[in-house]
Amino acid sequence: FPSVCPPTLVSRRSDELRREAERAQLLAVRAHLDPHFLFNTLNAIAEWCRTDGAIAEEAIVRLAGMLRTILAGVRAPAWPLADELALCEALFAMHRLRDPALFTVTRTVADDVDAARIAVPPMLLLPLAENAVKHGPGRGARGDIALTVRRADSDLVVRLESPGAFLGRRPGGEGLAMIEQRLALAYGARGRLDIAGVGDHTRVELVLP
Numbered sequence: 001f002p003s004v005c006p007p008t009l010v011s012r013r014s015d016e017l018r019r020e021a022e023r024a025q026l027l028a029v030r031a032h033l034d035p036h037f038l039f040n041t042l043n044a045i046a047e048w049c050r051t052d053g054a055i056a057e058e059a060i061v062r063l064a065g066m067l068r069t070i071l072a073g074v075r076a077p078a079w080p081l082a083d084e085l086a087l088c089e090a091l092f093a094m095h096r097l098r099d100p101a102l103f104t105v106t107r108t109v110a111d112d113v114d115a116a117r118i119a120v121p122p123m124l125l126l127p128l129a130e131n132a133v134k135h136g137p138g139r140g141a142r143g144d145i146a147l148t149v150r151r152a153d154s155d156l157v158v159r160l161e162s163p164g165a166f167l168g169r170r171p172g173g174e175g176l177a178m179i180e181q182r183l184a185l186a187y188g189a190r191g192r193l194d195i196a197g198v199g200d201h202t203r204v205e206l207v208l209p
Contacts, residue, residue: 041094059097066090073122082115088129088147095133103137103145110150118156120208121186127175128160128204136164158206166197
């Protein structure tokens with residue numbers, strides 16, 4: 001007779017595969033950030049070494065801190081929302097080092113959101129923060145990047161609104177699809193990513209159960 005795995009073993013194996021898939025997605029996130037952020041930052045630092053040593057030194061210190069945080073996130077199945085927000089703020093600060101007037105950042109976390117105790121998948125928001133700069137201020141659309149976190153019934157809603165009109169999803173782009181895959185891994189059909197144009201701004205919302 002063919003052997004049948006007990007339900008508990010099937011469930012355990014399913015959980016193991018789920019964790020491995022999540023880890024693979026995290027590694028993909030780290031790889032995705034490399035060409036879009038790390039290389040550009042290193043090139044900028046090389047230029048600043050010739051023109052502004054103080055800025056170059058500060059950039060190196062900030063980048064080292066970000067990379068330590070990112071490497072820790074790759075190894076963790078989840079981490080506090082506060083860490084995710086801090087990493088996004090570090091990315092924004094890196095982009096504003098040389099030109100503080102490039103854009104401003106407004107962060108609003110609702111009083112009933114305990115960011116230190118709410119766990120989220122690591123680096124889920126970071127690619128969205130990177131895109132907000134790249135496709136907004138990075139293309140000349142200066143203004144305020146607004147990051148808000150609030151509750152909506154039993155869900156957590158993270159909104160990122162940035163200057164620059166939304167031109168639709170780029171054909172062949174992997175960043176948004178990767179986030180949607182990670183949402184599905186972590187939350188099933190209950191997690192959601194919404195992106196739309198609001199006038200001359202782009203609004204992205206993550207809905208996390």
